[in-house]
Amino acid sequence: MSPQWCVFFSSVLVALFGGLTEACSCGPQHPQTAFCNSDVVIRGKIIGSEEANLENRTDGTGMWLRYEIKQTKMFKGFESVPDVQYLYTPHDGGLCGFEPSDATKQTEFLFSGMVTAGGRLTVTVCSFIQPWNKLSPAQKKGLMHTYKHNCDCRITACNSVPCTLSTEAECLWTDGLFSRDWDHVQARQYACVHQGDGTCSWAVQKTARQA
Secondary structure, three states, X not given: OOOEEEEEOOOOOOOOOOOOOOOEEEEEOOHHHHHHHOOEEEEEEEEEEEEEOOOOOOOOOOOEEEEEEEEEEEEEOOOOOOOOOEEEEEOOHHHOOOOOOHHHOOOEXXXXXXXXXXXXXXXXXXXXXXXXXXXXXXXXXXXXXXXXXXXXXXXXXXXXXXXXOOOOXXXXXXXXXXXXXXXXXXXXXXXXXXXXXXXXXXXEOOOOOOO
């Protein structure tokens, strides 16, 4: 799944879950931005699923899927949900509901999501959800160390040239000029980091093996 995030054009996921009333649209999002914008980021495996009528509706609408999760690592969100047991997603795929393919149901994933007012961790098809074994070593280093220390550096997607910076604490993300799903060098190998003088710039995330 591409490093993208879900943008809702109506007020959603409010109160208990509020009710999704509109379809969604996804825009590109660098893994660092996805990490910084998420309430919780974990590594884990789906071990079960069931339907959940969280809004107690009787008309068959507003249903959710509840995934039971075996969490193996938490990268962000300790203060929100110390131990994730369940993920929630809209049942209807047309409303951004996430459903793993049969081929990946036993796969360990990186999940990023938002915590609702009811304390439930929600994900959508636009959340940054990746099979753990598909992440690059640099992305794993970012998740463990770099991303959380540079969340006030802004990453801006460049969709077509020319692109310009609006602040010095900003990095232009140009992967979309080379890859339709934005999964290219900057997403897989770089983080936007502080330079110590109020500016931010791209820095390759060298792992111990690369150093």
